Amino acid sequence: MATTVFVPRDAAALSLGAEDVARAIAAEAASRRLDVRIVRNGTRGMCWLEPLVEVQMAAGRTAYGPVTTADVRALFDADFLHGGAHALLLGPVEAIPYFGRQERLAFARVGITDPVNIDDYLAHDGYKGLTRALGMTPAAIVQEVTESGLRGRGGAAFPTGIKWKTVLDAPADQKYVTCNADEGDSGTFADRMLMEGDPFVLIEGMTIAAIAVGATEGYIYLRVEYPHAHRALTEAIDVAYQRGYLGADILGSGHRFDIEVRLGAGAYICGEETSMLESLEGKRGEVRPRPPLPAIKGLFGRPTIVNNVMSLGCVPIIMDKGAALFRDYGVGKSRGTLAIQLAGNIKRGGLIEKAFGLTIRELLYDFGGGSASGRPIRAVQVGGPLGAFMPESQFDTPLDYEAFTSVGALVGHGGIVVFDDTVDMAQMARYAMEFCAIESCGKCT
Amino acid sequence: MDILDSSTEESIARVVARLKDKPGALLPVLHAIQDTLGFVPAAAVPIIADGLNLSRADVHGVISFYHYFRETRPGRHTIHLCRAEACQSMNARGLEAHAKHRLGIDFHETTTNGAFSFEPVYCLGNCACSPAMMIDGELYGRVTPDRFDDIVSQWKDR
Ligand SMILES: Cc1cc2nc3c(=O)[nH]c(=O)nc-3n(C[C@H](O)[C@H](O)[C@H](O)COP(=O)(O)O)c2cc1C
Ligand code: SF4
Ligand code: FES
Numbered sequence: 001m002a003t004t005v006f007v008p009r010d011a012a013a014l015s016l017g018a019e020d021v022a023r024a025i026a027a028e029a030a031s032r033r034l035d036v037r038i039v040r041n042g043t044r045g046m047c048w049l050e051p052l053v054e055v056q057m058a059a060g061r062t063a064y065g066p067v068t069t070a071d072v073r074a075l076f077d078a079d080f081l082h083g084g085a086h087a088l089l090l091g092p093v094e095a096i097p098y099f100g101r102q103e104r105l106a107f108a109r110v111g112i113t114d115p116v117n118i119d120d121y122l123a124h125d126g127y128k129g130l131t132r133a134l135g136m137t138p139a140a141i142v143q144e145v146t147e148s149g150l151r152g153r154g155g156a157a158f159p160t161g162i163k164w165k166t167v168l169d170a171p172a173d174q175k176y177v178t179c180n181a182d183e184g185d186s187g188t189f190a191d192r193m194l195m196e197g198d199p200f201v202l203i204e205g206m207t208i209a210a211i212a213v214g215a216t217e218g219y220i221y222l223r224v225e226y227p228h229a230h231r232a233l234t235e236a237i238d239v240a241y242q243r244g245y246l247g248a249d250i251l252g253s254g255h256r257f258d259i260e261v262r263l264g265a266g267a268y269i270c271g272e273e274t275s276m277l278e279s280l281e282g283k284r285g286e287v288r289p290r291p292p293l294p295a296i297k298g299l300f301g302r303p304t305i306v307n308n309v310m311s312l313g314c315v316p317i318i319m320d321k322g323a324a325l326f327r328d329y330g331v332g333k334s335r336g337t338l339a340i341q342l343a344g345n346i347k348r349g350g351l352i353e354k355a356f357g358l359t360i361r362e363l364l365y366d367f368g369g370g371s372a373s374g375r376p377i378r379a380v381q382v383g384g385p386l387g388a389f390m391p392e393s394q395f396d397t398p399l400d401y402e403a404f405t406s407v408g409a410l411v412g413h414g415g416i417v418v419f420d421d422t423v424d425m426a427q428m429a430r431y432a433m434e435f436c437a438i439e440s441c442g443k444c445t
Numbered sequence: 446m447d448i449l450d451s452s453t454e455e456s457i458a459r460v461v462a463r464l465k466d467k468p469g470a471l472l473p474v475l476h477a478i479q480d481t482l483g484f485v486p487a488a489a490v491p492i493i494a495d496g497l498n499l500s501r502a503d504v505h506g507v508i509s510f511y512h513y514f515r516e517t518r519p520g521r522h523t524i525h526l527c528r529a530e531a532c533q534s535m536n537a538r539g540l541e542a543h544a545k546h547r548l549g550i551d552f553h554e555t556t557t558n559g560a561f562s563f564e565p566v567y568c569l570g571n572c573a574c575s576p577a578m579m580i581d582g583e584l585y586g587r588v589t590p591d592r593f594d595d596i597v598s599q600w601k602d603r
Binding site: 015264265349 | 469470473475476497506510511512513525529530531532533534566567569570571572574577579582583584585
């Protein structure tokens with residue numbers, strides 16, 4: 001029987017040579033006449049261990065990493081297909097504390113399944129949320145999302161259920177669900193990893209949103225810098241159509257819903273929702289005045305849901321397992337889990353999905369292991385260019401929307417960019433000004 | 446203005462005809478043209494404007510708004526080097542200086558042998574493996590100056 005070996009197709013893993021590693025494993029297996037089946041999974045989010053290769057054993061998966069092509073022959077010599085000892089052996093993935101300590105809800109399947117295999121998705125609780133939603137009234141779906149306490153993960157932290165209710169209550173001949181996949185802040189990549197590692201969860205989340213508010217058309221506004229996510233989404237959308245999860249009659253329910261991916265074109269401001277809508281309409285991405293809210297007059301003047309990838313990615317598990325499961329994670333008014341991204345000058349950078357409430361210090365040192373350079377950490381930038389640089393004295397702030405606001409910072413999209421003590425803060429300030437000048441939409445400057 | 450040969454003009458017209466009925470078709474049209482030709486030539490503007498019932502000024506206004514659309518022919522390969530904060534924390538500035546020196550060009554320029562165009566980018570979503578760059582859609586992480594030279598020499602003859 002073939003041994004299954006997992007080599008990620010995630011862009012971060014590819015950026016460190018995963019494609020060549022996958023090829024080398026296939027070639028070495030062939031030359032040794034070993035029966036190996038390679039699955040290209042999403043990433044586990046432990047970027048410092050990429051390319052992270054996993055072998056399926058009877059008891060679970062055993063990981064090796066970071067693997068280069070130069071290690072492949074030695075791994076076979078060490079009988080890694082049976083978990084053999086080798087300097088790169090990490091043991092069971094769940095036993096790596098960085099991973100084992102996480103609480104994965106939106107990312108439950110990422111790294112585990114083949115991202116574009118719908119049967120794998122179904123075997124891991126996929127489309128259970130939609131199936132339940134199809135048996136509910138639109139108002140009950142919206143109520144469930146409201147009760148979960150989910151707030152928008154794109155930065156503004158607006159309650160998702162309340163936004164949906166506005167769209168549900170707005171009478172119109174046509175409504176839209178749009179997904180904001182513009183992810184422009186430096187230090188953020190959770191949207192990318194979710195779209196590459198489990199595109200079906202986004203498709204399912206959008207479909208539930210559509211049924212909840214009576215929308216029939218959906219757009220994913222994806223930044224052009226993400227070609228790997230584009231491929232994963234396109235493949236998954238094709239499969240969803242073939243299997244009746246998108247199209248004229250979703251699962252025989254009589255509901256129609258279509259999704260199209262639209263690419264941005266390198267403009268940071270198009271992550272702002274009204275600018276994104278202008279761009280989807282084929283125009284310059286200039287910010288619209290508000291009111292009206294997009295929920296009332298959005299895409300082509302119709303009621304429109306605009307939600308971030310992670311917000312929509314939380315919806316299927318909320319619908320499947322119920323609002324209470326989600327709401328029971330977190331602190332204060334920050335409910336559920338947050339996909340935290342550790343980036344920049346950090347030893348163990350990557351993705352950590354965990355209930356709100358961890359402090360920055362715990363993230364930087366317990367998870368991140370300190371700076372990559374080994375020097376003291378001077379500051380972190382959280383919330384992208386619109387967020388703040390937080391000095392060491394604020395590292396005990398817990399990740400919580402209100403706690404951040406109270407110290408003049410922003411959780412934003414949950415990206416934490418780490419700088420060591422060589423950072424020149426005046427230079428960073430000049431860069432911020434330069435960036436604003438380059439990226440201004442010209443509407444109010 | 447570039448003079449387009451008739452086959453290029455036809456291919457632009459075909460793209461426009463294929464996509465013009467999409468709602469908000471202009472960005473998809475511009476992407477399809479740039480995917481085919483590598484840039485959006487000025488001579489394409491009237492064809493697009495006619496097909497989509499827009500003014501030439503509108504079409505031009507959109508092309509110039511978005512950094513990704515280019516109006517000049519690129520080199521055989523385009524290097525996008527990340528300049529954003531996470532990459533800066535890992536010496537993206539040093540890498541940028543090295544790359545400019547090595548390629549002998551500044552951002553928005555093309556090497557004289559036509560091999561590479563060089564563009565800045567503001568985050569590639571690879572911020573846990575900074576500094577990052579992309580060549581023709583292939584992503585690279587932890588790019589040191591030495592690794593930059595290796596990667597570029599692999600692409601030189603592709
Ligand atoms: C300058 C600017 C850039 C933004 N960029 C993004 C982005 O890249 N992705 C995103 O989801 N939201 C972004 N937002 C927030 C959106 O305007 C909007 O609040 C969000 O997409 C709503 O979805 P949510 O409620 O699910 O978070 C940005 C806002 C501003 C002001
Ligand atoms: S001009 Fe600048 S500040 Fe004003 S809306 Fe546009 S991007 Fe925002
Ligand atoms: S800041 Fe360079 S990849 Fe994100």
